[in-house]
Amino acid sequence: MTDISTDHLPLEKPRYLMGVxxxxxxxxxxxxxxxxxxxxxxxxxxxxxxxxTSEGIxxxxxxxxxxxxxxxxxxxPSPFSREHSRAYIRHLFHTGEFLGPQIASLQNxxxxxxxxxxxxxKIKAGEFPDWKKEMVSVLNNRL
Amino acid sequence: xxxxxxxxxxxxxxxxxxxxxxxxxIPTPVFMPVGTLGTVKGLNQHMLxxxxxxxxxxxxxxxxxxxxxxxxxxxxxxxxxxxNWDRHILTDSGGYQVYSLSGMRKITEEGVKFRSHIDGSxxxxxxEGVVDIQRSIGADFIMAFDECPPYPAERKYxxxxxxxxxxWLDRCVEQFQKGKHHY
Numbered sequence: 001m002t003d004i005s006t007d008h009l010p011l012e013k014p015r016y017l018m019g020v021x022x023x024x025x026x027x028x029x030x031x032x033x034x035x036x037x038x039x040x041x042x043x044x045x046x047x048x049x050x051x052x053t054s055e056g057i058x059x060x061x062x063x064x065x066x067x068x069x070x071x072x073x074x075x076x077p078s079p080f081s082r083e084h085s086r087a088y089i090r091h092l093f094h095t096g097e098f099l100g101p102q103i104a105s106l107q108n109x110x111x112x113x114x115x116x117x118x119x120x121x122k123i124k125a126g127e128f129p130d131w132k133k134e135m136v137s138v139l140n141n142r143l
Numbered sequence: 144x145x146x147x148x149x150x151x152x153x154x155x156x157x158x159x160x161x162x163x164x165x166x167x168x169i170p171t172p173v174f175m176p177v178g179t180l181g182t183v184k185g186l187n188q189h190m191l192x193x194x195x196x197x198x199x200x201x202x203x204x205x206x207x208x209x210x211x212x213x214x215x216x217x218x219x220x221x222x223x224x225x226x227n228w229d230r231h232i233l234t235d236s237g238g239y240q241v242y243s244l245s246g247m248r249k250i251t252e253e254g255v256k257f258r259s260h261i262d263g264s265x266x267x268x269x270x271e272g273v274v275d276i277q278r279s280i281g282a283d284f285i286m287a288f289d290e291c292p293p294y295p296a297e298r299k300y301x302x303x304x305x306x307x308x309x310x311w312l313d314r315c316v317e318q319f320q321k322g323k324h325h326y
Contacts, residue, residue: 006156014146014162014171018235018286026174033156035171038201038233043177043184078194098185105185109176109195116174123159128152 006033023052023115023139027132030119037116042108047101049093052111056141058086060104065090072103078110144284146171166231166283169198175233179203180210181226188228198230199283204276205237205244208266209259213279221281221326233284234277238308241268242291250290252307270314274322281326287315 002017009015016036017029026037042052049061053073058065060072068086076082080103092100115135122128148160162169176183176191178200183191191197202222207213219225222232241248245257254269270288277285288311292304 012146012148014160019239026172030157030172031152031155033158035158035160036173036175038175038177040177040179043186047184102185105183106190106194109183109186109197112174113195113197116172119157119172120159120170123152123157124150126153128157129154 002029002032002034009033023112024136026112026115027119027135027139030116030123031129031132039112042112043105046104046108049100049104051104052108052139053081053143054111054138056138056143058143060086060090060100061093062090072107073111076107076110077114078103078106081107081110164231164283166229167198169231173199175199175201177201178226178232179206181207181222188226191228192230199233200228200230202232202234202280202282203237203240204234204273204280204286205240205268207234207280208237208276209261213276216281217279217325221279223281223326231283232280234280234282234286236273236277236286236288237268238273238286238289239291242293250307252310254288255290270311271318274315274318278322278325281324285319287312 006015014035015033017034019039020026020029020037021039022041029037049059051058051060051072054075065086070086072081072084072086072089074082084103089100089103092103119128122131145163146160148158151158160171162171176195176197179202181202183200191200207216207222216222216225223229241255241257244260246260246263248255248257254267254272256265256267258265268288273288274285289308290304292301
C-alpha cells in the first residue's frame with residue numbers, strides 16, 4: 001500500500017505515515033518515499049522492558065542479563081545507556097523502579113532518532129539502499 | 144511552511160529534505176516522539192530537547208480535548224506554554240482514537256457522536272470542531288478529521304469511508320482558512 005500510495009502523491013509535499021512503526025518498517029517506508037513517522041512503540045515497548053540497541057533487540061527483564069555488567073548499549077547516543085549496565089537496568093525493572101522504564105524509553109527514542117538521522121546521512125551520501133539492507137538484518141536480531 | 148527536498152537516493156524512492164516553519168527546521172525523514180497527553184511518557188522536556196534533540200513531538204486532539212480540556216490549555220496560552228516546549232508540536236485529529244477508544248460512536252455526514260473512554264460522557268466531533276480544538280491547542284501541524292475504518296472491512300465500506308474523509312478534509316481546509324492563529 002505504501003509503495004502504491006507514494007507513486008500517486010505529489011513529490012514536492014511531505015508524506016506522513018501515521019503510527020509507523022518498527023525500525024525495519026521505518027527503513028522500508030523511507031525507501032518507498034515516506035518523510036514523516038510517529039509511533040508509541042519506542043516508549044510503550046520500553047515500559048515493558050523491550051530495548052532497541054545497535055546490536056539488536058533485548059528484553060532487559062530476562063534473567064540472562066542479571067550478571068551482564070556491560071553497558072545497555074555502548075554505541076548509544078543516550079549517555080544513560082552507555083553509563084548504566086544491563087545488570088543494573090534489569091535490576092530496576094525486576095524491582096519495579098521508575099528509573100528502569102525511563103532509561104529504556106531514552107534508549108529507544110534515541111535509537112529511533114539516530115536511525116532516521118543515519119538514514120538522512122546515507123541518502124545524502126548516496127549509500128541508502130546498501131545501508132538499509134545491512135541494517136535490516138541487524139535490526140531483526142534478538143539478543 | 145516550506146518543504147524542500149535536498150537529496151534523493153539513486154535507487155528506490157528515498158528522499159531527504161527540510162521542513163521550515165516560523166518555529167524552526169525539521170530535517171526529514173523524521174521520527175516524532177508521541178506525547179499524547181502533553182507528555183512523552185516518562186521523559187521530561189529537557190531530555191527531549193537536550194538529550195534526544197527531537198525537533199517535533201505529537202499531541203492528540205481527542206485526549207487533550209477530554210483532559211485537561213481546551214479551556215485550561217487556552218488559559219495557559221496554548222500547549223507549547225502549558226508543557227514548556229518551544230519546538231514543533233503536531234496534533235493528530237482524534238479520528239483514530241474516536242474509533243479505537245470510544246465504546247460507542249455514531250458516524251453521520253455531519254460528524255461523529257462518541258462516548259468518552261474516561262467517564263462515558265457524550266461528545267460530538269465535526270471536521271470544523273476538530274480544526275478549532277487544534278487551533279486552541281496551538282499545534283504547528285494540524286491533521287484533518289478522518290473516519291478510520293476497521294480492518295478488515297468490505298470494499299464498499301472502505302470506498303465510502305475514503306470519500307467521507309475527503310469531504311471532511313474540504314470542510315477542515317475551509318474552517319482552517321476562515322480562522323486565525325490563537326497565539
